[in-house]
Amino acid sequence: MSVKPPGSRWYNAVWRWHFYAGILCAPFVLWLAATGSIYAWRPQIEAWLDRPYDTLSPAATRASPEAIVGAAVAAVPGSRLHKYELPPSPASAVRVLVGAPGGDRRVYVDPYRLVVLKVVREDSRPMQLVSHLHGELLAGAWGSYLVEIAACWAVVMILTGLYLWWPRGRAGLAGVLYPRLTGGRRLFWRDLHAVAGIWVSLLALFVISTGLPWAKAWGSYFAEVRTATGTLDGPVDWTIGGRKTADDPMLGDHADHMGMTTPHHGFRAGELDRIVAAATALRFAPPVLVSPPGAEPRGWTVASDAADRPLRAQTVVDGATGRILARKDFGERHWIDRAVGYGIATHEGQLFGIGNQLLITATALMLMTLSISGAILWWRRRPSGRLGAPLPLSRPRYGAPLIGTILVLAVLMPLFGLSLLVVLAAETGLARAPGVARWLGLRGAPT
Numbered sequence: 349m350s351v352k353p354p355g356s357r358w359y360n361a362v363w364r365w366h367f368y369a370g371i372l373c374a375p376f377v378l379w380l381a382a383t384g385s386i387y388a389w390r391p392q393i394e395a396w397l398d399r400p401y402d403t404l405s406p407a408a409t410r411a412s413p414e415a416i417v418g419a420a421v422a423a424v425p426g427s428r429l430h431k432y433e434l435p436p437s438p439a440s441a442v443r444v445l446v447g448a449p450g451g452d453r454r455v456y457v458d459p460y461r462l463v464v465l466k467v468v469r470e471d472s473r474p475m476q477l478v479s480h481l482h483g484e485l486l487a488g489a490w491g492s493y494l495v496e497i498a499a500c501w502a503v504v505m506i507l508t509g510l511y512l513w514w515p516r517g518r519a520g521l522a523g524v525l526y527p528r529l530t531g532g533r534r535l536f537w538r539d540l541h542a543v544a545g546i547w548v549s550l551l552a553l554f555v556i557s558t559g560l561p562w563a564k565a566w567g568s569y570f571a572e573v574r575t576a577t578g579t580l581d582g583p584v585d586w587t588i589g590g591r592k593t594a595d596d597p598m599l600g601d602h603a604d605h606m607g608m609t610t611p612h613h614g615f616r617a618g619e620l621d622r623i624v625a626a627a628t629a630l631r632f633a634p635p636v637l638v639s640p641p642g643a644e645p646r647g648w649t650v651a652s653d654a655a656d657r658p659l660r661a662q663t664v665v666d667g668a669t670g671r672i673l674a675r676k677d678f679g680e681r682h683w684i685d686r687a688v689g690y691g692i693a694t695h696e697g698q699l700f701g702i703g704n705q706l707l708i709t710a711t712a713l714m715l716m717t718l719s720i721s722g723a724i725l726w727w728r729r730r731p732s733g734r735l736g737a738p739l740p741l742s743r744p745r746y747g748a749p750l751i752g753t754i755l756v757l758a759v760l761m762p763l764f765g766l767s768l769l770v771v772l773a774a775e776t777g778l779a780r781a782p783g784v785a786r787w788l789g790l791r792g793a794p795t
Contacts, residue, residue: 376498388697558691564589737789
């Protein structure tokens with residue numbers, strides 16, 4: 349479509365869709381930016397929260413891993429071992445994850461005195477709650493759908509915002525790349541909104557695209573497409589709609605050896621001690637999780653659960669001999685899984701250290717600035733008794749570029765396509781009610 353000056357039918361139509369997308373997205377953008385920036389600092393926050401359990405006084409003797417697990421299981425009646433986490437230092441408590449009625453528990457055990465220091469529900473840990481608030485609004489699958497719809501419309505908001513931002517006959521970079529500070533409040537907020545939008549647009553599109561694999565609908569859709577195209581390389585190692593498809597995504601035929609969704613069977617005396625020694629020798633990136641056998645009685649799984657996903661690796665180890673039965677590193681996965689892994693690690697702020705965390709935090713702050721400045725602009729310019737949407741001019745012609753763009757977005761983001769149909773149907777229906785139509789800005793302008 350051709351670039352028209354402000355006031356044209358195209359400009360006005362794009363402005364209307366930008367307004368509607370912003371009204372829908374702004375509350376979600378603020379929420380996701382706040383929770384996402386908190387989660388980006390998860391390593392530091394969890395280290396601070398767990399500091400009482402990582403400053404123990406080592407003693408002359410240390411209990412065996414099996415004795416430590418025995419103390420953890422005894423602290424949660426009716427539980428069974430799910431994961432044993434290698435302690436990060438000699439002064440650290442051992443974290444043992446046990447399965448129990450009502451949900452998994454994380455048990456902190458002093459390995460020198462066999463004292464249970466803390467028992468907490470795994471899904472009640474602060475950063476787990478932040479994760480669920482961020483991805484599901486604590487509303488399960490329906491919350492994931494809402495977040496995904498908001499993310500899809502945020503893409504529309506960004507693309508339409510770029511069209512509106514595009515300088516048309518303006519001299520200089522003021523109001524384009526930096527805000528003007530001497531033109532009054534309205535001009536300042538307009539420039540702040542436009543400039544924040546252009547600086548954050550590419551980063552925001554990246555953050556949205558790397559977050560979609562977690563979403564319930566898009567993640568399932570992505571898996572179906574990969575199955576149909578023969579590119580699925582076993583279970584993925586990220587959650588979809590708040591649930592993991594498996595805990596063992598890398599090992600192919602050995603994928604039933606472990607997993608929190610797979611019941612673990614009992615193990616023979618001496619096996620855990622042997623496996624922990626083997627796991628320590630592997631020197632995987634922490635945290636390193638040891639999981640007992642599933643249906644197959646021999647294979648224990650040792651897995652790195654590093655937040656920097658390219659550092660992850662997994663092995664299956666024979667409990668009787670300590671021999672490695674299978675191993676798969678991150679670099680051996682399908683290129684799509686590697687690409688998603690790099691994207692997720694960046695999205696979480698964990699790919700390149702504190703610089704990545706600062707980048708994600710800056711992106712979140714700019715998105716919050718974008719939303720707040722947009723809300724202020726709307727509040728200041730809204731007419732009394734109306735929502736304040738730009739009034740429609742005569743309908744522009746929908747050419748092939750626009751239709752093609754909408755179809756591409758609908759294929760890439762199916763919930764966008766479905767929600768767009770709902771919005772168009774609602775707009776058509778509401779336009780027939782004069783009072784509602786005027787309040788929404790569907791009527792009241794010359795055609």
